[in-house]
Amino acid sequence: MRIKRRSFRQTVNSDLELRPLMNVFIVLIPMLLMSAVFMEIRTIEMTLPQAADAAEALTEPFDLAIRITPSVYVIGANGVAMNSIARTHGPDAPDATASQQIRAALAGIVAAHPKHDEIRIVAESRTRYQEIIAVMDLARAAGLPRVALEGAQVEGS
Amino acid sequence: MRRFTRRRRRFGAGEHRTGITLTSLMDILTCLLFFVLKSFVAGGEATVPPPGLDLPSSTAESPMATSLVVAIDKEAILVGSERIASVSEARASSSMIIAPLAARLKEARDQMDELARRKGLKTSEARLVTIQGDQNMEFKVLQKVMFTLDQGGFPDIALAVIKKAAA
Numbered sequence: 001m002r003i004k005r006r007s008f009r010q011t012v013n014s015d016l017e018l019r020p021l022m023n024v025f026i027v028l029i030p031m032l033l034m035s036a037v038f039m040e041i042r043t044i045e046m047t048l049p050q051a052a053d054a055a056e057a058l059t060e061p062f063d064l065a066i067r068i069t070p071s072v073y074v075i076g077a078n079g080v081a082m083n084s085i086a087r088t089h090g091p092d093a094p095d096a097t098a099s100q101q102i103r104a105a106l107a108g109i110v111a112a113h114p115k116h117d118e119i120r121i122v123a124e125s126r127t128r129y130q131e132i133i134a135v136m137d138l139a140r141a142a143g144l145p146r147v148a149l150e151g152a153q154v155e156g157s
Numbered sequence: 158m159r160r161f162t163r164r165r166r167r168f169g170a171g172e173h174r175t176g177i178t179l180t181s182l183m184d185i186l187t188c189l190l191f192f193v194l195k196s197f198v199a200g201g202e203a204t205v206p207p208p209g210l211d212l213p214s215s216t217a218e219s220p221m222a223t224s225l226v227v228a229i230d231k232e233a234i235l236v237g238s239e240r241i242a243s244v245s246e247a248r249a250s251s252s253m254i255i256a257p258l259a260a261r262l263k264e265a266r267d268q269m270d271e272l273a274r275r276k277g278l279k280t281s282e283a284r285l286v287t288i289q290g291d292q293n294m295e296f297k298v299l300q301k302v303m304f305t306l307d308q309g310g311f312p313d314i315a316l317a318v319i320k321k322a323a324a
Binding site: 018028029039042043044046060118124126129130133134136140141151 | 187190194283290291294317
């Protein structure tokens with residue numbers, strides 16, 4: 001008996017089966033996008049002045065401070081004002097001009113006292129947090145990485 | 158007609174390849190996946206500030222470390238995600254110490270010490286607190302929170318900021 005042979009060829013699908021992988025990706029990508037943090041959070045480390053440090057500050061030969069008053073930024077050392085820079089109010093305070101002047105003034109002081117790396121920022125109770133952070137940035141850019149925060153003494157208290 | 162029948166039998170009757178070409182889409186998804194994975198914080202602590210809290214921007218570079226987080230938004234002071242005190246009360250108070258925050262800090266410190274004891278240490282070494290403050294917050298509130306933290310046994314404080322490009 002003669003075996004009948006079929007004449008058509010068998011076709012083989014040689015494409016990769018990507019659909020399961022696609023399904024995985026489609027689930028994975030929204031999940032990652034939802035949990036991703038796109039803004040980079042950084043920190044400014046600081047330690048609070050202790051009682052011993054305060055006593056030390058009195059004997060320390062150079063005590064640099066920047067005081068944020070309602071109208072000016074006063075840069076001073078050992079209680080003596082060295083430089084006053086006009087302050088503008090608003091969400092962008094200190095503005096570009098004031099920022100440049102503060103940075104230049106602090107850089108000049110750092111150049112004169114190269115071993116000194118600390119500054120006190122004396123802020124008033126209503127000073128905005130963003131402004132304090134901006135002044136900290138200026139101090140750090142001028143070469144004063146160690147920053148202490150202090151509240152201004154209210155007159156009559 | 159006969160020739161047509163033979164061809165039809167060879168290639169299959171009515172067989173059309175209708176599959177979608179997924180390779181290019183796969184390339185896009187692969188690129189996207191790598192981009193998303195790269196955007197994850199590789200080192201340090203990943204944290205998301207509470208909704209409605211706008212952190213100040215800064216040129217600071219230090220990555221965030223694992224620590225207790227105290228958030229100060231427009232209305233409340235939170236430890237972790239727990240609301241502890243209101244900002245208006247803290248502002249109005251004549252005392253420098255925020256009492257509910259001090260009590261919560263004591264609990265946190267006790268928990269840390271208990272964990273440290275179980276690990277065989279005397280007391281907890283990590284006493285770092287990260288403050289996530291709103292950029293419009295008044296210094297008075299920050300000062301009170303920092304004072305309370307210091308009095309509560311957390312002298313090491315880090316201020317959380319959003320990184321901006323250096324000018």
